[in-house]
Structure formats: structure tokens, C-alpha cells
Amino acid sequence: MGRAPCCNKNGLKKGPWTPEEDLILTNYINTHGPGNWRTLPKNAGLQRCGKSCRLRWTNYLRPDIKRGRFSFEEEETIIQLHSVLGNKWSAIAARLPGRTDNEIKNYWNTHIRKRLLRMGIDPVTHAPRLDLFDMSSILRSAIGNINPSFLNLQGLLGAQALMNPEFLKLAATATLLSLKNDHNPSNLVSQVEQFNNNAGNCQVQSQVAPNQFQTPTQSNNVNNGFSMAPENSIPSYLGEHTYLNAQQNQVDLLQDPELVHFLNNANQNISYESVLSTPLSTPTPLNSSSTYVNSSTEEERDTYCSDVFKLEIPESLDISDFL
DNA sequence: AAGTCACGCAACCGCTCGCGC
DNA sequence: GGCGCGAGCGGTTGCGTGACT
Numbered sequence: 001m002g003r004a005p006c007c008n009k010n011g012l013k014k015g016p017w018t019p020e021e022d023l024i025l026t027n028y029i030n031t032h033g034p035g036n037w038r039t040l041p042k043n044a045g046l047q048r049c050g051k052s053c054r055l056r057w058t059n060y061l062r063p064d065i066k067r068g069r070f071s072f073e074e075e076e077t078i079i080q081l082h083s084v085l086g087n088k089w090s091a092i093a094a095r096l097p098g099r100t101d102n103e104i105k106n107y108w109n110t111h112i113r114k115r116l117l118r119m120g121i122d123p124v125t126h127a128p129r130l131d132l133f134d135m136s137s138i139l140r141s142a143i144g145n146i147n148p149s150f151l152n153l154q155g156l157l158g159a160q161a162l163m164n165p166e167f168l169k170l171a172a173t174a175t176l177l178s179l180k181n182d183h184n185p186s187n188l189v190s191q192v193e194q195f196n197n198n199a200g201n202c203q204v205q206s207q208v209a210p211n212q213f214q215t216p217t218q219s220n221n222v223n224n225g226f227s228m229a230p231e232n233s234i235p236s237y238l239g240e241h242t243y244l245n246a247q248q249n250q251v252d253l254l255q256d257p258e259l260v261h262f263l264n265n266a267n268q269n270i271s272y273e274s275v276l277s278t279p280l281s282t283p284t285p286l287n288s289s290s291t292y293v294n295s296s297t298e299e300e301r302d303t304y305c306s307d308v309f310k311l312e313i314p315e316s317l318d319i320s321d322f323l
Numbered sequence: 324a325a326g327t328c329a330c331g332c333a334a335c336c337g338c339t340c341g342c343g344c
Numbered sequence: 345g346g347c348g349c350g351a352g353c354g355g356t357t358g359c360g361t362g363a364c365t
Contacts, residue, residue, distance in 0.1 A: 016333070016359080038350065054351075055334065090353060102333080105354070110331055 013047045017056050021046060025053055026061050059102045066098025070107055078104060079112060083126040 013021075028044035034057065037050035046053060059065075070078070074096055081092045089101035089108075096104065113123040121128055 014335075036350080050350085051336095051352095052334075058352095059333075087354065101353075106332055109355095 012041075012049050012052075014052070017060075021048070022056070022061055025057060029057060029061075055102075059100045062100075064098055065100065070099075070111075074099065075112065078108065079116075079126075082108065082112075086124075 017025075024044055024046055028040065032043070034040060034054070037054045040046075040050055041048045041053050044053075048056075077096060078092060081095060085091050087105075089105045093099055093101040093104050108123075116123040116126075
């Protein structure tokens with residue numbers, strides 16, 4: 001099986017390339033073209049194997065390589081393509097001009113994969129998985145500081161575009177039970193049920209493209225963003241049932257006077273209008289920046305994801321029902 | 324300031340694929 | 345069809361660097 005490594009021959013250098021070697025390789029290819037990679041190093045006067053030369057050229061020296069941070073659009077493209085193609089990095093790279101398969105692979109393994117895991121999404125199947133969901137941070141928060149001011153409804157509502165409704169039920173229940181522990185308002189059970197119903201009955205937009213937030217009147221529009229076959233347009237990790245109309249659901253929640261009253265009373269420092277500060281007329285986009293809501297930095301992307309789950313689960317909550 | 328740890332990325336390795344003989 | 349070879353792909357490794365103690 002498998003031939004012996006081409007670099008085992010004596011005298012061939014391994015490891016990082018020097019600027020001089022880069023220059024020699026670049027000059028040679030610019031003059032003669034790559035031609036036969038196996039004979040190239042000898043012709044160019046490099047003490048490297050052809051494989052190493054090819055890798056150095058294709059992954060680093062090629063003039064059309066785009067370096068630097070991946071844009072949101074590129075990142076979303078990678079995620080969507082990966083949901084369709086799997087670890088076919090070269091195929092993914094073919095649709096990202098200037099990016100190499102190696103670069104995409106590294107970026108996936110070091111950034112995207114971890115982020116998906118934090119979001120409770122299986123990076124292999126792209127399906128939501130409660131067992132991957134980072135409950136530990138939530139539990140730490142719950143144990144350490146049960147305080148309604150930690151309530152992040154805006155994040156919760158934004159999360160509805162991403163999360164399985166079961167997550168929402170869990171989060172809503174956890175939040176309200178946490179509030180109950182502190183303030184013990186009346187009629188809380190019915191409020192929890194009401195909130196859970198709202199979360200569970202969010203309007204499903206199975207035909208809505210993932211990269212374009214659509215108001216109800218726009219819901220018949222076709223996907224006008226990512227140029228892929230329709231069957232590939234919806235990332236499988238979101239699933240058709242998780243395409244929720246966050247705007248619609250915000251309205252539903254705002255129309256729950258008991259919940260609004262309860263939340264306003266729970267903490268005078270929290271204005272329900274302020275936590276729902278996302279203007280209804282400008283819904284949070286579910287497009288190329290949908291996951292990160294126009295955040296521009298890695299930290300902001302993570303912050304958005306973590307804010308989504310900035311909830312508290314009291315010890316009294318039995319989450320086994322959700323598992 | 325020194326040591327340790329975690330992370331990101333370039334490069335390597337093993338394997339498969341495709342082509343010519 | 346079998347074999348050898350070159351090219352390419354995906355997984356893995358190891359080094360450099362910055363953060364943290």
C-alpha cells in the first residue's frame with residue numbers, strides 16, 4: 001500500500017520554507033510554469049521534494065491567493081457547502097476564489113467547528129444536538145448568580161432563528177423559573193406555559209432562504225443570495241423546522257401582557273421595551289450575517305453566540321424532559 | 324521575568340485517484 | 345486487467361506565538 005514518502009531521500013530538506021526558497025520556486029514557476037512537480041525541484045535547484053514544492057506553491061505562493069480573515073460571506077459559504085459536501089475541502093475551495101483547501105480546512109477546524117459546537121450544532125451532520133450544547137456554562141451561571149438582570153431576551157429571540165424550538169422551551173422555562181426563584185410572582189406556571197407555547201409555535205418558514213430575512217409579506221420570495229441549487233440552500237443544521245420568523249414571534253411575545261408585566265416587575269432596571277430593542281421594522285437579518293448579526297470581529301461573533309445562551313437554569317429545573 | 328498552556332497555521336504524511344503503458 | 349507513476353486530497357503533526365500564571 002502507499003508508496004514511500006517522496007521526501008525520504010537523503011538531502012531533501014523538510015520543514016518551513018525560507019524566503020530564499022520561496023523566491024527560487026516563485027521565479028522558476030513564473031518563468032517555466034509548474035510542469036512536472038517531481039522534476040521541478042531539481043530543475044529549479046531546490047533541495048525539496050516535488051510534493052513539498054507543489055504544496056508550498058498552491059497553499060502559499062500562488063499569486064491569486066487571498067490572505068487574511070474570512071469574511072462573513074465566505075464563512076457562511078463554507079458552512080453551507082460543508083453541510084452539502086462534507087470534508088471535501090478542495091471542492092469547497094473551488095467555490096471560494098483565492099482560498100486554498102488547506103486554509104479552509106484549518107479555518108474550519110479552528111474556528112467554525114468550535115463555534116458550531118458551542119451552539120449545540122454537530123459540525124459533522126450540521127444537526128442540532130442537545131448533548132453538544134454547552135450546558136456547563138449555563139449551569140455555572142445559574143449556580144453562581146441567579147439574577148434576573150442576566151435575562152437576555154433579545155438574545156433569546158434572536159436565537160429563535162437558529163435554534164431548535166426545544167432549546168427555546170428549555171431556555172424560556174429556565175429563565176422564568178429563575179425569575180420565580182427570586183420574585184415568586186403569582187400565576188407563573190401559566191406564564192411559563194404561555195411562553196413555551198410562543199416558543200414552540202413560532203411561525204415556521206420552511207421555504208425561506210437562510211441568507212435573507214423575510215418579512216411575512218416577503219416570504220414568497222425565492223432565495224436571491226447564495227447561488228446554489230435550491231435543495232442546497234437551507235443548511236441542514238438549521239433544518240426546516242428551525243426557520244422561525246423571529247419578527248412574528250416578537251410580536252406574539254409583546255402581546256402577552258402578563259409576561260410583559262411580569263418581566264417589568266421582575267427587575268425595575270430592565271425595560272422590556274429596551275431588551276426588545278431590535279426594531280420591528282428592521283428585523284434581525286437571517287442572511288449572510290444572520291448568525292452574527294453584523295458583528296465584525298471574532299469576539300463579536302462569539303459574543304453573539306454566547307449571548308444567545310445567556311440564560312440561567314436553576315438547580316430545580318429538571319432538564320431530563322428535554323433530553 | 325520565567326514557565327506553562329492553548330491556539331493557529333504551515334507543512335507533512337498516508338492514501339486514493341486517474342492516466343498512460 | 346494489471347502495474348507504475350504523478351498529482352491531489354484529507355487527516356494529522358509540530359512549531360511559533362501570545363495569553364496567562
